[in-house]
Amino acid sequence: MLDRAIPHAAAVCLVLLAAGGCRGGLRPDASSEPPMAVAADRPRAAPRTIQLELIFVRHEEHDPVLRDELWNLADEQMLDEPLRRRLQANGLRAGVVTAQLPPHIADHFLPPATSAEESLPAALPENPALVRHVLRLLPGRSSDVMAANGIAELVLLEQDGESLRGTTYHDASPMFSLRSWPAADGRVRLQLSPTIKHGPVERSWVGEEGMFRLEAGQRRDPLEDLVFEATVPIGSMIIVSCVGEPASSAGDAFFRDRAGSRSGRRLLAIRPVQQALGVDPMFAPTDQDSNAADPNATDPNSAIF
Numbered sequence: 001m002l003d004r005a006i007p008h009a010a011a012v013c014l015v016l017l018a019a020g021g022c023r024g025g026l027r028p029d030a031s032s033e034p035p036m037a038v039a040a041d042r043p044r045a046a047p048r049t050i051q052l053e054l055i056f057v058r059h060e061e062h063d064p065v066l067r068d069e070l071w072n073l074a075d076e077q078m079l080d081e082p083l084r085r086r087l088q089a090n091g092l093r094a095g096v097v098t099a100q101l102p103p104h105i106a107d108h109f110l111p112p113a114t115s116a117e118e119s120l121p122a123a124l125p126e127n128p129a130l131v132r133h134v135l136r137l138l139p140g141r142s143s144d145v146m147a148a149n150g151i152a153e154l155v156l157l158e159q160d161g162e163s164l165r166g167t168t169y170h171d172a173s174p175m176f177s178l179r180s181w182p183a184a185d186g187r188v189r190l191q192l193s194p195t196i197k198h199g200p201v202e203r204s205w206v207g208e209e210g211m212f213r214l215e216a217g218q219r220r221d222p223l224e225d226l227v228f229e230a231t232v233p234i235g236s237m238i239i240v241s242c243v244g245e246p247a248s249s250a251g252d253a254f255f256r257d258r259a260g261s262r263s264g265r266r267l268l269a270i271r272p273v274q275q276a277l278g279v280d281p282m283f284a285p286t287d288q289d290s291n292a293a294d295p296n297a298t299d300p301n302s303a304i305f
Contacts, residue, residue: 049136050180050188054145055109055237055269056131058257065105066267073099074239078230086225089159091251092194093243094228097269098236101304109269109304127257134273137180145176145192147254147268156196157248160225166248169198173218174253176240178270183231188272190238191229194250196221223250237271237304271304 059066074095076084087093101109111130137143154172158165177193197218204215230238242251242265255266 049138050182050272051274052135052137052178052180052188052190053271053273054133054135055271057108057267057269058127058129058264059108059267060264063264066108067265070097070101070105070239070267071095073097073101073105079228083228086159087228088243090223090226091242091244091247091249092226092240092254093251094192094230094238094240096230096232096236096238097304098233106304135178137178139181140179142177142179142193145178145268147174147176147266149173151253154196154198154253155248156250156253158223158225158250167221169196169221171200171218172196172198172253174250176254176268177222180272187231187233189229189231190270191227192240193227194223194254196223196253226250232270232272234272234274235304237269239267239269241265241267 057066061067071093074097076093076095078096079087079094084093109130111132135143151172151174152170154169154174156167156169158167173196175195175197177195179191179193181189183189197220199219201216201218204217232238240255242249242255244251246252246256255268257264257266
């Protein structure tokens with residue numbers, strides 16, 4: 001029995017070795033499609049953006065509605081106290097408005113109604129009272145929001161604690177570098193970096209994402225101590241303007257008119273007008289919540305106005 005078992009076991013081992021050798025020597029058919037080719041044929045998703053509406057409103061210096069009543073509805077506590085003090089010392093203020101605006105305040109953010117019989121003006125005004133436009137930003141990418149343009153000579157006094165620093169800029173354009181990111185609960189985080197573009201147009205190499213490109217533009221002087229951000233719900237808005245009496249502050253540079261057909265100050269409002277990307281399912285509304293919603297409720301995209 002033992003003599004017959006040994007040859008039988010040896011035969012089994014040979015069969016297993018041969019099978020293993022066959023597997024180890026297998027090669028894919030040359031005509032078969034490589035795995036990466038399948039992934040390459042899949043359609044790529046289009047880049048998704050965050051949609052923001054920007055509104056610039058001009059008003060008189062002592063307008064009680066936009067200078068006082070609107071700010072009574074704004075939450076300025078969303079910024080920490082040291083930052084609020086730095087902004088105020090440099091003539092700036094910012095807050096988030098989430099409440100429904102009364103009609104007499106909301107009218108300032110809406111274009112005037114015109115009838116079909118009215119003819120178009122011969123030319124647009126040099127400094128319109130209301131400017132609205134929409135930005136679509138990729139998360140984390142910056143966009144320039146011009147607050148003023150072409151100031152021949154700008155004297156800027158920056159308050160830093162107890163010290164005061166003065167700088168003179170030529171051919172200056174105060175602007176905000178605006179960035180946005182989606183928050184997990186559907187809100188949008190907005191960051192505004194006050195910056196002064198100035199001087200002649202120059203060419204320079206800019207490095208980004210492992211490569212360099214040649215860009216032409218003015219020099220940028222960021223006011224790093226005045227960078228602020230806030231997380232804003234859909235349909236709400238962040239408002240920014242100047243505060244205090246006229247002076248050579250950042251608030252004056254960004255929001256006070258110096259010349260032209262209008263005088264006074266300006267106010268910038270930024271509001272997300274669609275749901276942010278990457279909403280955590282924990283915060284997403286369920287079908288039951290949607291069915292229970294009031295059919296007469298205000299559209300969240302126009303909750304403020």
